[in-house]
Amino acid sequence: MLSTIFRGAKVYDGGGGPPRTLDVATYGDRVALIGRLEDRDAAAVIACEGLALAPGFIDAHSHTDERWLAEPRVESKLRQGVTTEIGGNCGYSAAPLTAEALRAERAARLAPMRVEPHWTTLDEFLTLVEHERPAINVATLVGLGTTRANVAGEDADPLDREQLAAQARLVREAVEAGALGVSSGLVYPPGSYADATELATMARAAADSGAALYATHLRSEGDALIPALEEALRIGRDAGVTVQISHHKACGRRNWGRVHQSLAMIDAARDAGEPVFADAYPYLGVWTELAQILPGEARRGGIEATLEGLRDPQRRAATALAVELAWGGRWHEILITDVGSSRNEELAGLRIDELGRRWGVKPVAAALRLLTQQRLSPQAIFFELTQSDIDAVFSARFVAIASDAAARAVTGVTACGLVHPRAFGTFPRAIGRYSRRRGIYEIAEGIRRATSLPAAIFGLRDRGRIVEGAFADLVLFDDAALTDRATYEQPTLFPEGIREVYVNGACVLRDGRLSGARPGRVLRR
Numbered sequence: 001m002l003s004t005i006f007r008g009a010k011v012y013d014g015g016g017g018p019p020r021t022l023d024v025a026t027y028g029d030r031v032a033l034i035g036r037l038e039d040r041d042a043a044a045v046i047a048c049e050g051l052a053l054a055p056g057f058i059d060a061h062s063h064t065d066e067r068w069l070a071e072p073r074v075e076s077k078l079r080q081g082v083t084t085e086i087g088g089n090c091g092y093s094a095a096p097l098t099a100e101a102l103r104a105e106r107a108a109r110l111a112p113m114r115v116e117p118h119w120t121t122l123d124e125f126l127t128l129v130e131h132e133r134p135a136i137n138v139a140t141l142v143g144l145g146t147t148r149a150n151v152a153g154e155d156a157d158p159l160d161r162e163q164l165a166a167q168a169r170l171v172r173e174a175v176e177a178g179a180l181g182v183s184s185g186l187v188y189p190p191g192s193y194a195d196a197t198e199l200a201t202m203a204r205a206a207a208d209s210g211a212a213l214y215a216t217h218l219r220s221e222g223d224a225l226i227p228a229l230e231e232a233l234r235i236g237r238d239a240g241v242t243v244q245i246s247h248h249k250a251c252g253r254r255n256w257g258r259v260h261q262s263l264a265m266i267d268a269a270r271d272a273g274e275p276v277f278a279d280a281y282p283y284l285g286v287w288t289e290l291a292q293i294l295p296g297e298a299r300r301g302g303i304e305a306t307l308e309g310l311r312d313p314q315r316r317a318a319t320a321l322a323v324e325l326a327w328g329g330r331w332h333e334i335l336i337t338d339v340g341s342s343r344n345e346e347l348a349g350l351r352i353d354e355l356g357r358r359w360g361v362k363p364v365a366a367a368l369r370l371l372t373q374q375r376l377s378p379q380a381i382f383f384e385l386t387q388s389d390i391d392a393v394f395s396a397r398f399v400a401i402a403s404d405a406a407a408r409a410v411t412g413v414t415a416c417g418l419v420h421p422r423a424f425g426t427f428p429r430a431i432g433r434y435s436r437r438r439g440i441y442e443i444a445e446g447i448r449r450a451t452s453l454p455a456a457i458f459g460l461r462d463r464g465r466i467v468e469g470a471f472a473d474l475v476l477f478d479d480a481a482l483t484d485r486a487t488y489e490q491p492t493l494f495p496e497g498i499r500e501v502y503v504n505g506a507c508v509l510r511d512g513r514l515s516g517a518r519p520g521r522v523l524r525r
Contacts, residue, residue: 024053034467083475122177145185216235226261245276278393298315334352340375401426
């Protein structure tokens with residue numbers, strides 16, 4: 001007997017074509033039959049008249065990582081219809097952890113979530129995730145910031161031959177354990193210290209082991225966006241790998257409009273036969289570490305060296321001047337979301353100018369004081385984007401939908417701090433709002449950007465489409481009502497329109513309630 005029949009659904013198969021009213025049947029974890037199935041029976045029959053059925057959404061750029069162990073329900077993603085997410089982005093991955101200093105830093109960071117990083121290799125970490133049985137499918141890249149930290153710590157100097165060889169071994173081992181490729185985060189130390197030659201060498205090492213993908217948070221998304229993109233494209237050509245441009249955007253008013261040039265560059269590379277793609281999120285706020293306000297030279301040498309500089313009066317004055325020159329008059333554009341500990345946690349939700357008034361100091365002094373007190377851990381939202389740029393990026397057919405967010409819950413250890421609304425609303429917003437209200441694309445094309453496109457980019461076999469034999473990752477929703485509700489003021493509101501979600505054939509969400517099932521799998525390369 002068939003497992004489930006979805007009868008009379010408006011089926012968006014993930015390919016980008018118009019929907020068709022069909023019956024879809026599953027058997028076990030696979031789609032078994034598609035067509036008119038009035039004469040067939042199943043253990044469960046779901047009446048779908050007036051509802052749409054699509055492949056489960058794939059989050060191309062996630063930061064859940066160790067949270068898969070802390071909160072395997074992956075609630076904020078699941079309620080958006082996400083059935084698979086890709087971690088290990090921006091140069092950061094949960095493994096490898098071969099250096100004791102790196103392990104100690106991770107242990108301190110993960111302590112609030114009650115996760116102890118006692119693994120060493122990516123294989124060991126993924127085995128732990130498999131044991132926890134997440135509710136959705138998960139996969140990961142290996143972060144080149146993480147691998148560099150293992151072999152060179154916070155050293156900003158170029159790697160020597162032995163260090164390069166050691167890092168390449170870590171990359172190959174991670175790929176052999178199942179990593180889908182490598183990622184870089186070229187604004188975050190120590191990954192930012194890598195030059196193009198080092199990055200191409202590591203991408204080539206991954207390709208030699210079978211994972212020819214380089215995903216990158218560009219070295220600049222602001223004034224130097226174009227040279228940064230040129231570097232990424234050159235790395236892809238030198239290494240012979242697919243390039244994925246992470247959360248593509250142009251930050252800062254003086255850079256608005258530059259995405260037209262960057263998109264044209266990607267188009268030209270694709271026309272020349274180079275496999276280049278991008279992902280994006282549909283929001284004006286950039287969510288990252290508050291320490292991004294610091295000039296690069298102030299962060300050289302790692303956390304302790306940075307804090308030492310901020311405590312030294314002369315160096316602090318020089319840093320404050322540089323930061324004020326960059327951010328003066330724009331402090332209201334930075335919203336504190338998480339200070340990183342229970343100390344000062346009441347400051348989440350304040351803008352930096354408000355923080356300055358509360359403490360009775362200038363905003364720049366307040367920002368540097370907060371960074372010093374909290375050991376560079378605060379997170380913030382920077383309102384640096386413009387809607388016309390976001391529309392332009394989403395109009396490009398090679399751009400996948402991605403949240404750039406870790407999964408969160410509304411209670412428990414992953415609910416700390418103020419989150420960005422993209423953690424709870426990205427996919428309904430990008431698929432529903434951007435098709436119906438903004439008219440960027442038809443809803444079928446939005447679904448393709450969230451399903452078959454990321455599946456193709458990351459090599460996820462038998463996922464991202466509703467075809468016979470594919471895995472039964474499915475989302476049943478109201479395509480006329482699908483939209484986000486999360487806002488910057490109330491970022492944990494669940495979206496509207498999602499009715500049921502299935503992962504590998506098992507129902508994980510129905511009528512707004514989690515079923516408790518955790519049928520997700522670790523998708524190794």
